[in-house]
Amino acid sequence: MALKRTKWLVLLVALLLLFPGLYWLADTWLESSGGRQMLEQELGARFGMSVRLEGEFDLMLLPDIGVSGTDLVIGGDANADSFFASSREFEVSVALKPLFHQQVVVEWIRLTGGQVYPGRYSQSGAGSEAGQLPEIRELTLQDFDLFLAEENVAPLRVRTLKVSDFAERQRAVLGVEVENLVDAEGWLLWDTERSKIQFGDLRLDLAGQEVAGEACLLLEEPVSINATLTAPAFDFDAFREHLPETGEGGGDLPLDIRVRFSVDELRSSGVVARGVVFSLGQDPVCE
Numbered sequence: 261m262a263l264k265r266t267k268w269l270v271l272l273v274a275l276l277l278l279f280p281g282l283y284w285l286a287d288t289w290l291e292s293s294g295g296r297q298m299l300e301q302e303l304g305a306r307f308g309m310s311v312r313l314e315g316e317f318d319l320m321l322l323p324d325i326g327v328s329g330t331d332l333v334i335g336g337d338a339n340a341d342s343f344f345a346s347s348r349e350f351e352v353s354v355a356l357k358p359l360f361h362q363q364v365v366v367e368w369i370r371l372t373g374g375q376v377y378p379g380r381y382s383q384s385g386a387g388s389e390a391g392q393l394p395e396i397r398e399l400t401l402q403d404f405d406l407f408l409a410e411e412n413v414a415p416l417r418v419r420t421l422k423v424s425d426f427a428e429r430q431r432a433v434l435g436v437e438v439e440n441l442v443d444a445e446g447w448l449l450w451d452t453e454r455s456k457i458q459f460g461d462l463r464l465d466l467a468g469q470e471v472a473g474e475a476c477l478l479l480e481e482p483v484s485i486n487a488t489l490t491a492p493a494f495d496f497d498a499f500r501e502h503l504p505e506t507g508e509g510g511g512d513l514p515l516d517i518r519v520r521f522s523v524d525e526l527r528s529s530g531v532v533a534r535g536v537v538f539s540l541g542q543d544p545v546c547e
Contacts, residue, residue, distance in 0.1 A: 295327065298364045299352060309335035309344055324353035324367065332371065335380065347374035347404075368398035375405045375415070378457070379483045399423045406438075408483050416441070423448060434459065442466050455479040458546060464489070467499050476546035484516035486544035491521070496528040518544045 296317050303311040315331030332350040336342035353367040400422045405415035417439035424433040426448075434448040446462040457477040464471040473489035519540040526536040 295364065299327065299354075299366075302364050302366060303334075311335075313350070320351060320353075325356055326351065326353040326367070328352070332374075342380070343375075343377070344380045345371075345374060345376045347371035347401075349373055366396055368400070369396055370400045370402070371404070372402045373404070374401075375407065376401070376418075377407045378477060378479050379408070379481070396426045397424065399426045408485070428452065431460070440467070456546075462489075466494075467501070469494055469499060474546070475544075478516075478545075482516050484518065484545075486518045486546050487520070488544050489519065489521045491523050493525040494521075494523045494527070496526060517541050520544055 296313050300311050300313055312333045313329055313331070314333060315329055317327060317329040320326045320328045328349070328351045330349055332347040333343050334346070335344035349372040351370040353369075355365040355367050358365040400420070401418060402420055404418040404421070406418050407415045419437040419439050421436045422434070426432040429449065429451065431447040431449050434444070434446050437443045443465040444459075444462055447460050449458040449460075450456075451458065455478065457479070459475045459477075462471075462473050462475060464473070469491065471489050471491045471494070473487060475485070475487035475489075478484035478486065517540055520537070520543065521539070522537045524534060526533045
């Protein structure tokens with residue numbers, strides 16, 4: 261009986277020492293030993309662009325070991341409006357074991373409140389691994405403005421974008437919600453060499469209407485959106501009410517939009533048509 265009490269006592273002491281021990285380890289390698297710079301270098305080498313943590317920088321023990329803070333900037337100059345992405349708040353989880361060897365290995369990233377300009381993606385100047393996308397177990401963006409063009413286009417408000425098993429030339433599980441427009445699930449593959457983001461096995465909810473298909477985003481100038489979609493039924497008038505405003509100059513959008521949409525039953529302006537195939541722009545090109 262005394263032996264059992266001793267085991268419980270040892271376990272209790274170990275638990276009491278766990279969090280102080282983790283805090284000491286995290287403090288030693290993530291803050292006291294220049295963790296901010298180590299993390300910037302790790303992310304910058306993988307993104308192929310500079311990553312700067314310009315605001316607050318605090319230790320994080322829950323939900324995982326890592327850091328949290330404010331004002332993360334990827335690529336370019338935030339003051340000169342040339343950055344690829346920025347985030348008002350960030351949380352970065354790091355693997356525990358590499359910390360014992362004074363190494364920072366990213367496990368997951370969560371960014372909240374910011375902007376992304378896909379057309380600005382660049383592979384210039386971030387060390388020997390420039391151009392390699394980050395191999396991250398989970399990447400989550402919340403409440404972001406996505407700018408598909410520099411001028412004349414209002415941003416898409418991305419409520420949530422979650423990518424799992426994100427890496428170069430590897431299909432990642434995708435979930436995204438664009439405010440008042442679309443919820444989507446499928447997979448994503450980012451090919452940096454070809455400046456292309458491929459989307460497959462897409463299951464879309466377009467303003468409450470089910471659509472399936474595949475798509476790609478070509479990041480050359482001008483940015484090109486390509487999609488091949490199908491639906492058993494679709495109410496075009498109901499969908500049009502949810503389309504975002506394009507702002508002034510909408511007739512000269514610097515975007516190449518190519519969509520082919522096949523619908524078994526299409527409703528528009530009180531008319532019902534069956535077996536309809538219609539296109540927006542030229543034929544989609546994703547190869």
